[in-house]
Amino acid sequence: xxxxxxxxxxxxxxxxxxxxxxxxxxxxxxxxxxxxxxxxxxxxxxxxxxxxxxxxxxxxxxxxxxxxxxxxxxxxxxxxxxxxxxxxxxxxxxxxxxxxxxxxxxxxxxxxxxxxxxxxxxxxxxxxxxxxxxxxxxxxxxxxxxxxxxxxxxxxxxxxxxxxxxxxxxxxxxxxxxxxxxxxxxxxxxxxxxxxxxxxxxxxxxxxxxxxxxxxxxxxxxxxxxxxxxxxxxxxxxxxxxxxxxxxxxxxxxxxxxxxxxxxxxxxxxxxxxxxxxxxxxxxxxxxxxxxxxxxxxxxxxxxxxxxxxxxxxxxxxxxxxxxxxxxxxxxxxxxxxxxxxxxxxxxxxxxxxxxxxxxxxxxxxxxxxxxxxxxxxxxxxxxxxxxxxxxxxxxxxxxxxxxxxxxxxxxxxxxxxxxxxxxxxxxxxxxxxxxxxxxxxxxxxxxxxxxxxxxxxxxxxxxxxxxxxxxxxxxxxxxxxxxxxxxxxxxxxxxxxxxxxxxxxxxx
Amino acid sequence: xxxxxxxxxxxxxxxxxxxxxxxxxxxxxxxxxxxxxxxxxxxxxxxxxxxxxxxxxxxxxxxxxxxxxxxxxxxxxxxxxxxxxxxxxxxxxxxxxxxxxxxxxxxxxxxxxxxxxxxxxxxxxxxxxxxxxxxxxxxxxxxxxxxxxxxxxxxxxxxxxxxxxxxxxxxxxxxxxxxxxxxxxxxxxxxxxxxxxxxxxxxxxxxxxxxxxxxxxxxxxxxxxxxxxxxxxxxxxxxxxxxxxxxxxxxxxxxxxxxxxxxxxxxxxxxxxxxxxxxxxxxxxxxxxxxxxxxxxxxxxxxxxxxxxxxxxxxxxxxxxxxxxxxxxxxxxxxxxxxxxxxxxxxxxxxxxxxxxxxxxxxxxxxxxxxxxxxxxx
Numbered sequence: 001x002x003x004x005x006x007x008x009x010x011x012x013x014x015x016x017x018x019x020x021x022x023x024x025x026x027x028x029x030x031x032x033x034x035x036x037x038x039x040x041x042x043x044x045x046x047x048x049x050x051x052x053x054x055x056x057x058x059x060x061x062x063x064x065x066x067x068x069x070x071x072x073x074x075x076x077x078x079x080x081x082x083x084x085x086x087x088x089x090x091x092x093x094x095x096x097x098x099x100x101x102x103x104x105x106x107x108x109x110x111x112x113x114x115x116x117x118x119x120x121x122x123x124x125x126x127x128x129x130x131x132x133x134x135x136x137x138x139x140x141x142x143x144x145x146x147x148x149x150x151x152x153x154x155x156x157x158x159x160x161x162x163x164x165x166x167x168x169x170x171x172x173x174x175x176x177x178x179x180x181x182x183x184x185x186x187x188x189x190x191x192x193x194x195x196x197x198x199x200x201x202x203x204x205x206x207x208x209x210x211x212x213x214x215x216x217x218x219x220x221x222x223x224x225x226x227x228x229x230x231x232x233x234x235x236x237x238x239x240x241x242x243x244x245x246x247x248x249x250x251x252x253x254x255x256x257x258x259x260x261x262x263x264x265x266x267x268x269x270x271x272x273x274x275x276x277x278x279x280x281x282x283x284x285x286x287x288x289x290x291x292x293x294x295x296x297x298x299x300x301x302x303x304x305x306x307x308x309x310x311x312x313x314x315x316x317x318x319x320x321x322x323x324x325x326x327x328x329x330x331x332x333x334x335x336x337x338x339x340x341x342x343x344x345x346x347x348x349x350x351x352x353x354x355x356x357x358x359x360x361x362x363x364x365x366x367x368x369x370x371x372x373x374x375x376x377x378x379x380x381x382x383x384x385x386x387x388x389x390x391x392x393x394x395x396x397x398x399x400x401x402x403x404x405x406x407x408x409x410x411x412x413x414x415x416x417x418x419x420x421x422x423x424x425x426x427x428x429x430x431x432x433x434x435x436x437x438x439x440x441x442x443x444x445x446x447x448x449x450x451x452x453x454x455x456x457x458x459x460x461x462x463x464x465x466x467x468x469x470x471x472x473x474x475x476x477x478x479x480x481x482x483x484x485x486x487x488x489x490x491x492x493x494x495x496x497x498x499x500x501x502x503x504x505x506x507x508x509x
Numbered sequence: 510x511x512x513x514x515x516x517x518x519x520x521x522x523x524x525x526x527x528x529x530x531x532x533x534x535x536x537x538x539x540x541x542x543x544x545x546x547x548x549x550x551x552x553x554x555x556x557x558x559x560x561x562x563x564x565x566x567x568x569x570x571x572x573x574x575x576x577x578x579x580x581x582x583x584x585x586x587x588x589x590x591x592x593x594x595x596x597x598x599x600x601x602x603x604x605x606x607x608x609x610x611x612x613x614x615x616x617x618x619x620x621x622x623x624x625x626x627x628x629x630x631x632x633x634x635x636x637x638x639x640x641x642x643x644x645x646x647x648x649x650x651x652x653x654x655x656x657x658x659x660x661x662x663x664x665x666x667x668x669x670x671x672x673x674x675x676x677x678x679x680x681x682x683x684x685x686x687x688x689x690x691x692x693x694x695x696x697x698x699x700x701x702x703x704x705x706x707x708x709x710x711x712x713x714x715x716x717x718x719x720x721x722x723x724x725x726x727x728x729x730x731x732x733x734x735x736x737x738x739x740x741x742x743x744x745x746x747x748x749x750x751x752x753x754x755x756x757x758x759x760x761x762x763x764x765x766x767x768x769x770x771x772x773x774x775x776x777x778x779x780x781x782x783x784x785x786x787x788x789x790x791x792x793x794x795x796x797x798x799x800x801x802x803x804x805x806x807x808x809x810x811x812x813x814x815x816x817x818x819x820x821x822x823x824x825x826x827x828x829x830x831x832x833x834x835x836x837x838x839x840x841x842x843x844x845x846x847x848x849x850x851x852x853x854x855x856x857x858x859x860x861x862x863x864x865x866x867x868x869x870x871x872x873x874x875x876x877x878x879x880x881x882x883x884x885x886x887x
Contacts (some may be wrong), residue, residue: 310773335775349773352766363763364774366756373755380700398702416774490563 036211096143101125249468257286291470320456536589562792580812586799644732765832791822
């Protein structure tokens with residue numbers, strides 16, 4: 001290890017109940033270096049960031065974090081920030097109702113005589129924005145900006161704190177190509193000023209464009225660190241996956257049957273009246289997996305949530321289930337019609353974390369076991385059966401769900417959905433944040449469902465997963481259908497091109 | 510982790526109860542006299558029935574500030590119909606019950622449909638019910654019976670079961686409890702769940718049986734088991750059945766624990782909310798009858814501040830204000846603590862001013878503890 005490393009981790013290990021998220025991760029960051037961090041979802045990237053930024057405080061992990069050669073023992077985010085580490089997350093942390101300048105200096109306002117010096121707030125913000133060649137009005141309300149510009153404001157906000165180490169977690173997920181170029185230019189400028197950056201992205205072309213070195217994480221381990229100039233995307237992917245991609249997705253034979261769900265010209269507005277989904281049409285047949293992909297904010301989840309009756313107001317369009325117009329107005333109705341949804345955010349929409357596995361499993365299907373009174377024999381028997389079938393790793397169905405690992409929690413959510421006896425299953429990012437073993441089990445489940453003649457709609461932000469699992473893939477772009485592909489004709493390039501079809505800027509992939 | 514926290518709460522509740530009882534028996538030996546304990550059991554009946562309704566609402570992470578006024582109003586409606594309009598007591602009480610359920614269901618409907626915080630709606634209810642109540646009784650004192658003629662309303666707190674009935678009842682309860690425990694143990698074994706040791710189960714049953722028997726023996730030394738205690742017993746049994754063995758009860762916990770997940774899981778959140786309020790309307794009305802009967806008449810202060818006792822009973826008994834956690838047994842214990850405190854202070858002739866302060870301190874302490882314990886668990 002070089003003595004001039006600005007940030008270094010030594011055999012960093014972080015355990016959660018049931019899962020080792022980081023397993024002896026060692027890597028270092030040189031001053032003025034952009035370091036790409038690659039790995040699949042669940043490889044440990046976000047845990048590593050959280051540990052570096054003080055969210056997982058000292059004492060909750062094993063190993064050492066060194067900043068400029070001295071061990072850092074962050075007890076919280078504030079200490080990490082004081083040490084010059086700034087993190088820009090995928091999710092925005094801006095206040096929509098405040099202006100750009102107010103957001104940039106939020107919690108850090110310049111004062112004069114104890115009062116906020118508003119002149120300075122706006123002039124300094126304008127200076128910062130100008131320095132990064134951003135054409136944004138400091139007095140504009142953040143909520144009125146597009147997602148891409150908001151992301152750039154977020155980055156400027158982090159830079160306003162004069163950080164020496166910048167961690168960017170999927171900063172371009174919501175950016176157009178033109179905005180990505182602006183961002184990369186900003187990072188290069190900072191690098192020349194000696195700021196070091198950790199750059200995390202699924203988009204390998206970006207990682208190669210910006211980074212000096214690349215470290216690959218897999219299953220919580222730091223697999224390898226490569227000089228960007230001496231490697232290529234293929235090698236990085238091989239390290240990320242650890243095995244050929246084909247093996248990750250279990251083979252199955254699909255023999256699609258009749259159309260179970262047909263969506264025609266769906267146009268939907270959110271509660272503010274803004275049209276989010278435009279003219280979306282697709283069909284799902286029995287025994288088939290329909291993949292839905294797209295960038296963040298493309299309307300993937302919204303499409304499923306709307307059909308499930310949980311989101312939005314339909315302006316136009318028609319949904320038919322098994323050839324009949326579907327009267328779905330709410331999730332309750334949907335479930336009784338044989339449609340069930342496993343939502344993306346399982347903690348928020350899926351589980352009662354401090355209740356038992358059994359409580360959660362049977363919640364959606366209590367109406368099938370006895371009128372009014374719960375027939376506990378039947379309930380327990382049904383729960384035990386699905387518990388065994390899903391191979392949930394827990395002592396018994398009385399175990400509290402919150403103590404399980406992400407993968408096992410996800411299995412409980414899926415189990416709850418399956419107990420309703422559905423014909424159509426919506427899975428929104430079913431493998432996000434779960435380990436590779438559990439992923440494989442989820443994939444096997446999907447195949448089992450289609451084998452039973454059910455229709456599955458799978459939303460995923462991982463293109464390999466979409467290509468590996470789906471019979472057909474619908475790519476959404478800004479609420480429109482950007483393209484529909486059969487499994488055989490889908491390539492990463494074609495899918496991505498469809499995903500950014502409606503962006504204004506020209507695209508080169 | 511989880512179980513040890515529940516134990517902290519259970520344990521401190523038990524210690525607090527023991528301290529309160531020790532203190533009052535030492536200060537005023539009359540506290541443990543059969544006569545006073547009988548009074549305490551009647552007071553417990555009113556507080557606990559109101560608290561059990563409150564439990565259903567707090568499980569949903571809502572709150573009912575209107576119950577004190579509702580208690581006064583429902584008792585007042587029945588009294589006025591009986592005393593002023595010569596209605597038969599059962600008819601008067603039935604109408605009062607219908608009104609109570611209708612008012613509560615309406616509040617539940619507004620809260621569930623319009624998504625207005627229960628805090629505001631029931632605060633409005635507190636004032637509106639109080640106004641209507643005073644209007645109904647014309648700001649006067651309305652006796653619960655005409656002349657000396659007892660009726661169904663007046664006997665609620667003045668009738669005592671004959672000794673044979675009291676002893677048969679307690680025997681029945683002990684047998685039923687034992688049978689239920691054994692049955693559930695066998696079931697749990699057949700599911701392959703963990704069960705507590707046989708000795709522990711036996712000693713728990715033994716202690717519970719002793720406590721029941723001792724209570725009846727003490728009550729018999731005055732006039733016997735008050736009718737109101739059997740009312741409480743029945744309400745508690747029904748609420749226990751609802752929370753533990755029905756779909757509706759399961760939904761209460763699910764909605765209170767995570768409302769968004771409940772909606773996605775296909776739970777009829779609106780109907781369950783309205784239902785919980787409707788049931789709370791029933792318990793509020795029953796409490797209104799008992800509270801009015803206990804005072805002998807309906808007056809402007811009947812039921813006043815009982816919403817706070819009900820909330821305190823729930824919270825002291827381990828019901829989380831954030832929703833999703835709470836049991837019937839806990840609420841009964843909480844109500845027992847509150848009533849022991851109030852009764853003891855009355856015996857000691859504590860001034861009304863200090864009683865207010867004590868009530869406030871107890872409520873604050875209970876909520877503080879709830880916040881502390883739930884913060885640690887998250």
